Amino acid sequence: MSSSRVALKASKGKVVKKSAADEDDGLAAVAAKFVKEWSTFAMKKAKVITHYGFIPLVIIIGMNSDPKPSLSQLLSPV
Amino acid sequence: MATLIPPSPATETTSPASPAAAEQQKVDYLNMPCPVPYEEIHREAMMSLKPEIFEGLRFDFLKGLNQKFSLSHSVMMGPTEVPQAPELVKIPTAHYEFGANYIDPKLMLFGRVMTDGRVNARLKCDLTENLTLKGTAQLAHEPHMSHGVFHFDYKGSDYRAQLQLGNGALVGASYIQSVTPHLSLGGEVFWAGQHRKSGIGYAARYNTEKMVATAQVASTGMVALGYVQKVSEKVSLASDLMYNYMSRDVTASFGYDCILRQCRLRGKIDSNGVVSSFLEERLSMGLNFLLSAEIDHRKKDYKFGFGLTVGE
Numbered sequence: 001m002s003s004s005r006v007a008l009k010a011s012k013g014k015v016v017k018k019s020a021a022d023e024d025d026g027l028a029a030v031a032a033k034f035v036k037e038w039s040t041f042a043m044k045k046a047k048v049i050t051h052y053g054f055i056p057l058v059i060i061i062g063m064n065s066d067p068k069p070s071l072s073q074l075l076s077p078v
Numbered sequence: 079m080a081t082l083i084p085p086s087p088a089t090e091t092t093s094p095a096s097p098a099a100a101e102q103q104k105v106d107y108l109n110m111p112c113p114v115p116y117e118e119i120h121r122e123a124m125m126s127l128k129p130e131i132f133e134g135l136r137f138d139f140l141k142g143l144n145q146k147f148s149l150s151h152s153v154m155m156g157p158t159e160v161p162q163a164p165e166l167v168k169i170p171t172a173h174y175e176f177g178a179n180y181i182d183p184k185l186m187l188f189g190r191v192m193t194d195g196r197v198n199a200r201l202k203c204d205l206t207e208n209l210t211l212k213g214t215a216q217l218a219h220e221p222h223m224s225h226g227v228f229h230f231d232y233k234g235s236d237y238r239a240q241l242q243l244g245n246g247a248l249v250g251a252s253y254i255q256s257v258t259p260h261l262s263l264g265g266e267v268f269w270a271g272q273h274r275k276s277g278i279g280y281a282a283r284y285n286t287e288k289m290v291a292t293a294q295v296a297s298t299g300m301v302a303l304g305y306v307q308k309v310s311e312k313v314s315l316a317s318d319l320m321y322n323y324m325s326r327d328v329t330a331s332f333g334y335d336c337i338l339r340q341c342r343l344r345g346k347i348d349s350n351g352v353v354s355s356f357l358e359e360r361l362s363m364g365l366n367f368l369l370s371a372e373i374d375h376r377k378k379d380y381k382f383g384f385g386l387t388v389g390e
Binding site: 051065 | 197
């Protein structure tokens with residue numbers, strides 16, 4: 001009988017400890033989830049921007065370098 | 079009588095001079111040359127043994143708009159291999175690729191876009207004198223088919239260190255150090271989060287003016303040994319052994335690389351029964367003709383290609 005009571009007390013203690021740890025964990029978990037979600041969102045946008053914008057970026061940087069090539073030189077096949 | 083003077087004092091005076099001269103040439107361990115980057119440790123062997131063999135037609139047109147900026151147009155027609163069990167299936171494809179390059183001492187940008195929307199981008203930027211940022215990316219429209227890696231390279235006086243960050247939670251680091259003027263040793267470690275794989279590897283490179291010997295071991299099961307000997311000004315011979323101790327797969331290859339005035343001819347023979355050859359002939363200024371052949375006797379796969387490159 002005593003052993004079962006002791007067992008009950010022990011389990012109650014554990015439950016109390018678990019809820020306090022849970023709160024801490026919950027905050028860290030929420031922060032981690034927020035960072036992960038936000039970084040995934042940023043990565044997706046960065047991927048789309050790079051996909052469409054890298055070659056135009058190279059062309060703009062090249063057209064503004066010295067000596068400046070003209071637009072006809074860019075578009076003509078010769 | 080002078081001739082009867084025993085030569086020993088003369089030799090005595092000269093013999094300390096030669097060890098002294100030898101001592102001056104003795105290795106200054108604090109003043110070593112900078113080693114090659116870790117990923118280029120097999121550079122000579124790769125250049126000789128692995129030219130870009132292609133199948134079909136290839137036409138490249140490189141147009142320079144000014145010193146730093148150039149555009150490139152490429153057409154490629156030929157079968158591409160799709161691995162479909164139990165054998166390789168070849169599907170004829172044709173595509174056009176447009177590219178733009180910007181090359182500056184401090185910044186290099188290289189971009190290629192294909193007709194199916196895939197973009198291949200490379201970036202190299204010198205942030206400071208010793209720190210370089212490099213990035214490569216292959217981007218596609220399909221989700222989860224894109225891949226990108228950033229490298230931060232630090233070049234010290236006799237060492238190089240590199241940090242890699244890539245998508246799929248790929249983190250890697252490598253370090254290579256010159257130990258003697260001819261020998262450099264290095265190691266790398268990487269962790270791929272998405273595939274839950276990690277690995278560690280070591281490499282050593284011994285080079286003199288006439289030969290380069292390299293060895294590399296990795297925990298992914300790869301052991302690679304290479305030896306390149308420069309036989310003359312124009313010809314060098316290379317041999318290579320790749321052994322995977324996990325899958326018990328061995329490949330040995332032996333090849334040659336002849337750089338002549340008007341052409342460059344590379345050929346190799348393999349222990350898998352593959353004989354390949356690659357010729358780049360300079361027909362005139364800015365006009366290069368390419369011929370590529372690969373014969374796989376075991377799989378009965380014959381690949382022949384020809385191409386033309388216009389522009390420097």
